[in-house]
Amino acid sequence: MTHYQHRYQDGALLDLPLGKVVCVGRNYAAHAAELNNPLPEQPLLFIKPGSCIVPLNEGLVIPEGRGAVHYEAEIAVLLGKPLSGKVTHSQILQAIIGYAPALDLTLRDVQDKLKKNGHPWELAKAFDGAYVLAPFISAKAITDPSNIAISLSVNGVLRQQGNSREMYWPIIRLMGFIAEHFNLQAGDVISTGTPAGVGALNRGDKLELALPGYAQFMSQVR
Numbered sequence: 382m383t384h385y386q387h388r389y390q391d392g393a394l395l396d397l398p399l400g401k402v403v404c405v406g407r408n409y410a411a412h413a414a415e416l417n418n419p420l421p422e423q424p425l426l427f428i429k430p431g432s433c434i435v436p437l438n439e440g441l442v443i444p445e446g447r448g449a450v451h452y453e454a455e456i457a458v459l460l461g462k463p464l465s466g467k468v469t470h471s472q473i474l475q476a477i478i479g480y481a482p483a484l485d486l487t488l489r490d491v492q493d494k495l496k497k498n499g500h501p502w503e504l505a506k507a508f509d510g511a512y513v514l515a516p517f518i519s520a521k522a523i524t525d526p527s528n529i530a531i532s533l534s535v536n537g538v539l540r541q542q543g544n545s546r547e548m549y550w551p552i553i554r555l556m557g558f559i560a561e562h563f564n565l566q567a568g569d570v571i572s573t574g575t576p577a578g579v580g581a582l583n584r585g586d587k588l589e590l591a592l593p594g595y596a597q598f599m600s601q602v603r
């Protein structure tokens with residue numbers, strides 16, 4: 382059970398339901414290469430349920446006895462309006478209400494086994510606490526989705542660093558593709574993929590997750 386609600390950086394609650402998280406895999410070439418994955422011909426999508434979202438400031442709890450838990454730092458995009466069917470660039474921009482750094486947690490050993498068998502990834506990706514979300518920075522402050530940086534440090538060491546301009550499927554194009562295939566609703570989050578540098582988390586790890594230039598957040602693995 383989650384008690385997560387979408388919030389702005391100043392703590393103000395957003396009047397939006399808790400929707401789904403639509404994730405894209407292999408959206409940065411260097412990350413696809415580090416896991417020996419080919420780049421897909423179209424966005425590789427999967428969905429995390431809203432029930433797995435936890436707020437970053439409460440600290441992370443990683444499952445025990447299910448193998449390695451990897452962090453994937455990602456730029457999260459929050460929708461304030463629905464999008465469906467063929468939508469224009471400006472409709473997409475108007476529907477975005479905020480951006481936040483997030484962690485797409487992944488049970489890597491479980492995922493490797495699922496991938497080998499050609500099975501869906503939910504057991505590795507949808508567990509309780511599997512999506513860790515910082516508060517949102519208003520889209521009024523971040524006007525250019527094609528130039529947003531993301532970084533993650535673990536125990537003071539910079540592990541991941543990327544920018545949305547390096548994405549294989551840039552944010553607006555990605556969202557247009559998704560809306561053409563299924564409905565996006567107000568309160569849904571798009572998780573736009575992770576740059577290279579993913580790795581395992583351990584109890585006690587101290588994390589610093591940032592959209593550099595806008596906000597940085599501290600957290601810890603409990």
Ligand code: ZN
Nearest residue numbers: 453485574575
């Ligand atoms: Zn991811």
